[in-house]
Amino acid sequence: MWTVPNIITLFRVVLIPVFVIVYFLDWRWAHEAGAFIFWLAAITDWFDGYLARKLKQSTPFGAFLDPVADKLIVAAALLMITHTYATLWITIPAIILLIREVYVSALREWMSSQGVRELVQVSFIGKAKTMAQMLALIGLLSGLETFMGFPIFWVSLGYILLYAAAILSLWSMCSYTIAASKHLTGKV
Known part of the structure; x- marks a missing residue:
């Protein structure tokens, strides 16, 4: 351990x-x-x-x-x-990201109980979502638009990346669901 x-x-x-x-x-x-x-x-x-x-x-x-x-x-x-x-422009993608995390975690756990977890392993889309999400959160958490007088636009980039992460999140959630669909519907 x-x-x-x-x-x-x-x-x-x-x-x-x-x-x-x-x-x-x-x-x-x-x-x-x-x-x-x-x-x-x-x-x-x-x-x-x-x-x-x-x-x-x-x-x-x-x-x-x-x-x-x-x-x-x-x-x-x-x-x-x-x-x-405290704006819907942040809250909506944040909720999408949280819903996806709970959904995909539950889907992976269920697929594991069925012995077919490999069907919902982390994909490139999932990794891209994680990268966009982490960079977005760093930018939004920092609140920085300038550094030592120079424009860096971290917050603006954070907004863009948060939406990119939300889109990739929905895409990966759909991909995992499609991969698991036969097992979810019992049509294996």
Whole structure:
């Protein structure tokens, strides 16, 4: 259980309350610091998977905890940006992303119980959605439009990427549902 990748994943779980607390501190750079902590968590997500494969330290506990850690921190970030921006333009794609995460997790669990989880394994579309989602959340959490007087448009890019992630999210959800349809309807 105490492999390097699992320790990194547990670190990501521990970062969640730190991320939330820092983001809501009454401090000038709180949002930027919160976005940095979220970025750090996103990097550790890639890093723990890489190390698990490279060091051949994949474990059932890590296979369970990694997606849970991802979903927890992303759900927290989505709730935080809906609170911060308080607009339907953020809330609607955030809800789409949350619905997709719950739906696909349940679909994968059910397909696993049927012995055919491989039909709904992570696809390229799912990975593209995750990348767009993470970058969108970093941009929106940071609230930065300029840095040291230079325009960087992180928030504007965050909006665009959030919508791209929502579209990819719906696309991947439909793809997984189609792949699982025979099993869902009992027509196997």
